[in-house]
Amino acid sequence: MSLVVHRIGPACTVQDQGRSGYLDQGLSRSGAADIPALHEGAALLGQSPSHAALEMAGMGGEFEATQNTRVALTGAPMQASIDGSPIAWNASHLLEQGQRLVIGATLQGNYGYLHLGGGIDTKVFLGSRSTHLTAKIGRAVQAGDTIPKGTDTGETGMKLRPDERFSGGLLRVVKSFQTGLFDDTTLDRFTSTEFKRGARANRMGMQLESEGEGFAAKGQLNILSEVITPGDIQMTGTGNPFILLPECQTTGGYPRIATVLPCDLPRAAQTPAGGTLRFEFVTLEEAVALQSAYRAELARLPNRVEALVRDPHDIPDLLSYQLIGGVISATD
Template sequence: MRALMVRSIGPGVTVQDLGRAGLLGSGLSRGGAMDRLALYEGAALLRQSPGLAAVEMAGFGGVFEASADMRIALTGAPMRAEIDGKAVAWSASHLLPKGAQLSIGPAVLGFYGYLHVGGGFDTPVRLGSRSAHLAGGIGSAVAAGDTLPVADDPDPGVIGFGIDAEPRFEGGTVRVLCGPQTPLFADNELARFAAETFRRDTRGNRMGVRFLPSGAPFKSEVGLSVLSEVVVPGDIQITGDGTPFILMAECQTTGGYPRIGTVLHADLPRVAQARPGDTLRYEFVDIDKGMAIEAAARKDWQRPSARIRRLVRLPEEIPDLLSYQLIGGVTAGDDLERHDQ
């Protein structure tokens, strides 16, 4: 059996894919990877489906040993990585030889890093997904001593590629759509929300992330007296203390806090990758602009070939090869003879 043996592991490491759609009515949110874009980037590096499961690492990785030669890709938040003590590039694909150990340390930027394998992890499918959904009681975190089965790899020869990762690891601006509860906030509150800079709190997990304003708390016209309604990842709830809480992959399916808007799905990776202390700003966009942003992001996620490059360039793939100085330092070969004279 092809597998990765887990020799040591950090906290909050789980197996994730794109999650479970269509189960909100049964009380189960989608779940899946916090940074879904990272799954598409890993799939592009290994030339396989983005729906395959990967290991999601929350701030810190672990040590893994291969039972057979296998391809791997590393995406998401850049982390320090080594194969048998030799540093390897992040946002890239590599060969992990049989018996070799892959060591993944802390995140350098961002928070969620991803380890992909050729063929994907072959862990049990539950309700149509291999994702652990800890809030829903499905699956469990990866533990030291676990053996993670790996499916057959249909294209074992494709390695040595890198991808220019979309920038999303140091906070920034996220786009927000107005929703049915946005009118519950006065115009001056909405304007202040759009002008504010928020700092990512230490409190946050796969259910949601809290952001602290630098100024006064926010409030709606009706206070907290809102009937519970269906909520989805990206919804921004204004909690009882007036701070925004962005719902994420494993959020509940209903909520009663007033929602000031919803972060576009295209920008949720930026929210997920914010570390405590990172800052975010929110930009309200109308429905037409929001749909255009989502369509462009979907196209880019599904066709990232323009961002793929070889880690080591082949001479036959360099169109301007003759413009390089390839023979600098060539001499007549009699340097030592002339030096002795």
């Protein structure tokens, strides 16, 4: 046992890096919406990024430790405290037996992550612990659940400065199967338009809104359904773009104007409602180089971890610490 859930947000699920290799059988990858957050949590706890974590969409919850448990908090910043004392985000902490961790609403972005030392030790299905709600694999975490953890040894009190990816920005894209159905004027307008994330969004996809007319492709009503993947940008009948996310369907017939690079997809998923996004086409060669640099940066994360220096004002039992290790005489 590890954590008892006393309160929980409405869309909190266990996620790891997802299931690969089942697209041809109608099952999309699922997995964390913000893969770098998994790597950051692993770096803070000194463990593998393959471990599962709790993904919290917009709101966290209240958790009680049934045994001493190392935890780390990454992804979209949220208010967090242990027994009422605020704790740092993007850092690792020791949650002692009986203590309560409270995580509130997001301050930026959409998805925050709670990592446990040893990882969340739920059942593996098709090579992953990821919940896939649209495929009915697993379910959302509920009050009264107990979140189990794996075997763990290690230290806490570490911090890591994350990349800024929680307020929108530029998304690099490559051409998709139907990019050629959009004329040059439409493509130029697409890359020069500032989009806002709409209210319609979940782990399947997110709608974008913009001023002016929509984006239409030639002969789009005659497009046959074919394979689609996370990152594809579909144009609906109204001409509004939808960026597909980890739990997207595996086939579709809407025209796809472009595909977001995997290294930029976390930025898309973490863009809050009303946040702005722009698009830039890159070549396949540039995309490969950008993706390689992204993977190299994830591999370097353990080297970026630093010691977390606590503020004395946030230590309620400060006087119980032995702050003086000895004395010397000024006259000897």
